Amino acid sequence: MSAGGADLSKLTARDIWVFDLDNTLYPAECDLFAQIDVRMTDFVASYLGMERAEARALQKAYYAEHGTTLKGMMTMHGMSPDEFLAHVHDIDLSPIPHMPELCTVLDALPGRKLVYTNGSREHARRITDYMSLAGSFDGLFGIEDSDFVPKPAVPAYEAFCRQHDVDPARAVFFEDMARNLKPAHEMGFATVLVHSAKDWSHEPIEARPAGAADESQPFIDYVTGNLTGFLEDVVKSRAE
Known part of the structure; x- marks a missing residue:
């Protein structure tokens, strides 16, 4: 169900x-x-002394089998995560557009706002700072906070809820990957899939985790292609 006249009850x-x-x-x-x-x-190739093509194939296999390349490298090779995370998240953020309306509507939402990512906490800090959203959020939860267990593993969600004192029955979970909403729904979160026609994964279809792009599952309460517009509808609905 998308916003725009949708029942947001x-x-x-x-x-x-x-x-x-x-x-x-x-x-x-x-x-x-x-x-x-x-x-x-590049990191996998350097760390394991592989040719780049071989490293890329292994990277994709670990993503499919372990949920993240990071978890696969830690499990299979005993890799320490810190250097990996610092390297892979050292990226150019300039493609992110200026989005002042998102900042405004986040500040208008009543209650606490939290970020929960399979990336590092520092990656979340960099992006929210760049987007001028740092002041809109009450906390950031990165992969290190779940002992490097990624979504959609249930213990990762439980760690998030413990650390930030989150009662799922009072919470809404926004995600771009459908499979990550299933555990949230089962725990009692309301769920919103932030949809895009863009295939950002750069994965061959056979390497994608099951449910990565399925938008029609019963554990998805709402679907939107416009996060800011959806939140504006939520704020308006609550005000009425």
Whole structure:
């Protein structure tokens, strides 16, 4: 269900707003993952002493099997995560457009606003600072805060809820990947899929985790292609 005349009653009594970071707070058309993807391949190649083509194939296999390349490298090779995260997130943020309306509507939402990303906390800080959104959020939760267990693993969501004292029955979860909304829905979050026609993953279809792009699942309460417009509708609905 999209916004724009949609019944937003599931969100009326909720006052905790949880946002994924990449391709959710900023448009997927920015394609920042293209930069991250290249830097992951370079790191894997250097770390394992592989040719780049071989490293890329392994990177994609780990993404499919472990949820993130990071988790695969840690599990299979005992890699320390800090250097990997610093390297892959050292990217140019200039493709992100100026989005003052998003800042305004986030500040108008009643209650707490949190970022929950499979990237690092520093990556979340850089992007929210760049987007002038740092003051709009009450906390950032990165992959290191879940002991490097990525979404959609349930223990990662449980760690997030513990750290930020989140009651899912009072919270709304915004994500660009459908599969990451299933555990949130089962825990009691209202769920919003932030949809884009842009395939940002740079993955062959056979390497994508199951459910990565399915928008028709019953665990998705709302679908929107315009996060700012959706939030504006939410604020207006609550005011009425």
